[in-house]
Amino acid sequence: MPGRMNWPRSFAPRLALAMAAVVLVASVCGAGWGWFRAQSALRQQLDLVLAAEAEGLIRDYETYGLAGLAEATRLYSRRQGPIFLSLSAPDGRLIAGGVPVAPVTLRGFATLPRAGEGSQIRALGALLPGGVNLLVATELAPVDRAAAALAWTPPIAGGAAALLALALGFWLARRLERRLDDVSLAARAVMAGDLTQRLPQSGRGDEFDRLAATVNAMLARIETLVAELRQVTDDIAHDLRSPLSRLRQRLELAAAAARDPAADSATLDAAIDELDGILATFAALLRIARAEAGAGRDAFAELDLSALVEGVVEAYAPVVEDAGRTLAAEVAPGVRLTGSAPLLRQALANLLDNALAHGAGTIRVTLAPDGSLSVADEGPGIPEAERDNVQKRFYRLDRSRGTPGTGLGLALVAAIARLHGGALSLAPGPGGRGLTVRLRARG
Structure with missing residues (x-):
């Protein structure tokens, strides 16, 4: 019945919900992928920074020797910047600086747990001439926080898009329901026998208008066919009533009259002629029906x-x-x-x-x-x-x-x-x- 919308069974709200779900799932997947890519890119940049710092310290060592490098390390450590430096002797004794990790001899890059905490350190180790170990490190937590912040962008945008899709879906559903109500009313009128009814058109020439025009053309054709069928029925009754009445009257008169072979033969011949005409009419109707089909x-x-x-x-x-x-x-x-x-x-x-x-x-x-x-x-x-x-x-x-x-x-x-x-x-x-x-x- 036209009127109040049955939202759970309406197509447009269900489509809107499905689209919102797809958007949310895609956003979550995008968030995971974005976090992974952002973290990888930021860590690569961090490795470049550590490599640049280590390269500068190695040049200081080559220029000023171990004493100069140790002094630069001590000065750098006092600034408490994001980079940690440490110099250690070949026997593991700390010469200068310090990195908040367990003592380790490192060659190349590595991710190490921070001593006493759950966070991690990204470190680069290098062996200097004389067996001195240089360690350059930094916290990974800022990089991970930045990656997480970037990863939250797709879900937030996806959530907003899902809400917009839901709102748009329900709005479209309401408009669609109103148009379908008009179509339903017209269809019910046609089913009730009013073949003059036609589906309404908005005049915008959209898909619904084109569909309504096609259905209206079909209804017009049905109206014409029904009118022709009624006319044909009336004409058949009119055209066949007379010959059948004449045939019945002729046979009744022949049956009531005295038997005369010549008269009976003439009556039968006339009856056959009448029946031939009726059969010819039905044969013509059958040929027309077959041709039209x-x-x-x-x-x-x-x-x-x-x-x-x-x-x-x-x-x-x-x-x-x-x-x-x-x-x-x-x-x-x-x-x-x-x-x-x-x-x-x-x-x-x-x-x-x-x-x-x-x-x-x-x-x-x-x-x-x-x-x-x-x-x-x-x-x-x-x-x-x-x-x-x-x-x-x-x-x-x-x-x-x-x-x-x-x-x-x-x-x-x-x-x-x-x-x-x-x-x-x-x-x-x-x-x-x-x-x-x-x-x-x-x-």
């Missing part, structure tokens, strides 16, 4: 449309002549397409039947090189306002249905044209008289 497209094959049209024209020529009419054909040679020969033959036959039944004068069949097929006559034609309607099933200009026919001929032709990727169009005949029916099939 795309049945038979898998059996499409390349065919010679020119030969097909010439064959149908040749078959209809005697029928047109018997009706006192003239049939003229202009067929472009070598026109080929991929399609169903039986269906295209049926479509052309329907157009010729319509021209014979409702047209007048000369019937002209034209197949253009581009594959468009037209049948034109010089009859009364069809009003422009009715040209789309006559392509619907059971639609007839004679609303009283006093003339023969079912109103399925052009509907079947239109369905066959759509099956072949084309369309059916109606226009005035030559010179503005009569009717031209043009079928374009792309195959």
